[in-house]
Amino acid sequence: VQLVESGGGSVQSGGSLRLSCVVSGYTYSGYYVAWLRQAPGKEREGVAIITNDGTATYAASVKGRFTISQDNAKSTLSLQMDSLKPEDTAKYYCATKTPTYSADWYLARPWSFDYWGQGTQVTVSS
16 A cells, blocks of 8 residues: 655645645555644644545544545545644645544544555645
8 A cells, every 4th residue: 555645835824735645555445544744843643534435524623624535536635724824834644544443533543544655744834
C-alpha cells in the first residue's frame, strides 16, 4: 500500500488550501482513510476521517472549516481547508486503517493507523 500527499504550502490566515492523497495497493475497499497532522513540539492529532460508505467525521477544531472527500474509485482522498488559522500550521498526513472500531475511535487514536504517507507541510501566517 502506498499513499502520496500533495497540495501543501503557505497561506495567510483566512485563506484556503486543498490537500490530495493518492492511495494505491489496496485489493479491497473496506478501509477508512484519514487526515492527521503534527505541529512542531506537539503530538500527532486526527483531523478528519472518511469511512468506506462515505461518512465523514471531523475533529472539533476543524469542523465547519475543513471538508474531507474521496473520489468514487477511492483512489484519491482530498481535504479542502478553508478559513485557515495559524494554529492549523502543521505537517499533514493521510493514513489508512482496516477497521474494527468506529471512525471516531480511530480519529482519537492517531497511532492506530496502518499505512501513512510522507506528509505535506501547511503553514498559515497571521
